Amino acid sequence: MRILIVGGSGFLGNELVRRSASDGHVVAATYLTRPGTAAGVEWLPLDLRDRTAVVDVIGGFGPDVVINAAYRQSDWETTALGAAHVAVAVSGTGGRLVHVSSDTVFSGKAITYTEDCVPDPVSPYGAAKAAAETAVQVIDPAAVIARTSLIIGDGGSPHERLVHSLATDGMRGVLFTDDVRCPVHVSDLAAALLELANSDRAGIHHVAGTDAVSRYELGCLIAQRDGLDPTRLSTGRRADTDLPGPIDVRLDCGLTQRHLSTRLRGAREFVK
Structure with a gap:
């Protein structure tokens, strides 16, 4: 299978590239400023804001599957319009699209969110992600939109x-x-995204861990795992700041998990 990872030089993109290549697929990956380091991969420079370039790169590679893991939090054009450009290009080649979205599309007012909850973002980045979801759904109804978390x-x-x-x-x-x-x-x-790419699923899916933890609790788990002193981590409350974005957002992944063989572990399990 020919797989193209958009945003392949990022943290998630790099894992998708590594896993796809190790599974024996023909892999290409895009980057904005510098290519990744994975060998045996075709690295393609791409600015998602350039619609013509997106169409040319995707059309030139001819992928069976495209996973869009690219984003820039401070850039509406890359996050929102770029996702639309990718969807247009993929629909033109007849390939399969998996678009990676975020829990920031929600305000946190409901705390726990299922796949059928309507986005109500409270930050510019969340609004861009919500706009991207809408564009992908309209342009390519067969695409998977995978919302994830930290x-x-x-x-x-x-x-x-x-x-x-x-x-x-x-x-x-x-x-x-x-x-x-x-x-x-x-x-x-990464395993769940590739599994969804190889399925007949479509629409919104929630792909996150099973444990709801604060950033401080997660920091303590990481510090303990890595032999650091958790008492050196200072605490605060987001509610006491003017930072935009939701405070408490928990993705309910039960429905998606029932369709996956990949087990989505919680942080208290995988951070050891």
């Missing part, structure tokens, strides 16, 4: 690097005790 690995994710900086480098900052998510391990997420 992505964690075995040391390489942004949140793990933040915890290390706070615990060892004297970096000033706090981890919120009221900012709750359902973290997912990057390998579980």
